[in-house]
Amino acid sequence: MLAMKCQSCGAPVARLDRSGRYICDYCETEAIAEALADSVDRLVLTGTLSQEHCPSCRQPGTRLETGSMDEHPVLGCRRCQGVWVRRNSFAMLVHGRRSAYAGPDRTSDFDLSVDGPRDHHDRLTCPQCCTRMESFYYAGPGRVAIDACDGCERIWLDCGEITRIAEAPGRR
Ligand SMILES: [Zn+2]
Ligand SMILES: [Zn+2]
Ligand SMILES: [Zn+2]
Incomplete structure (x- = not known):
């Protein structure tokens, strides 16, 4: 690549x-x-591989690339377009995306088996410290379940989640 x-x-x-x-x-x-042509979340990837593997892709050896969302550095997966982001960057990203969004409020369809928190046995492994990540509902707008590693202070966002949060009804 x-x-x-x-x-x-x-x-x-x-x-x-x-x-x-x-x-x-x-x-x-x-x-x-440039953002990946088909990225709903406007994820930018540089093509430079990191040491970390994608926690979501089952394909062994799928490594995350360095990249960005808006001005925030992230690691992202070219395959599933998930994003590994610092907790404080995530908060700023949510704030920035919500205040910049000028479209209509959108409540996306919700399917508990796909969009809800992961079952205990199904939780993702942290790409950095290899412990099991927590999976829970994000406390802000949008009905989105996110994965987080407390120790590494990072969050894993599946493709589309940041956009759901940005477009959800609520204070901007
Ligand atoms: Zn140069
Ligand atoms: Zn992936
Ligand atoms: Zn970790």
């Missing part, structure tokens, strides 16, 4: 600056990172 390359010097680029732009470590040129 091709990593995102600097158009100016060809070096691989994976570093996100504070304003959410990718900057080449070698020549300081800004590299253009």
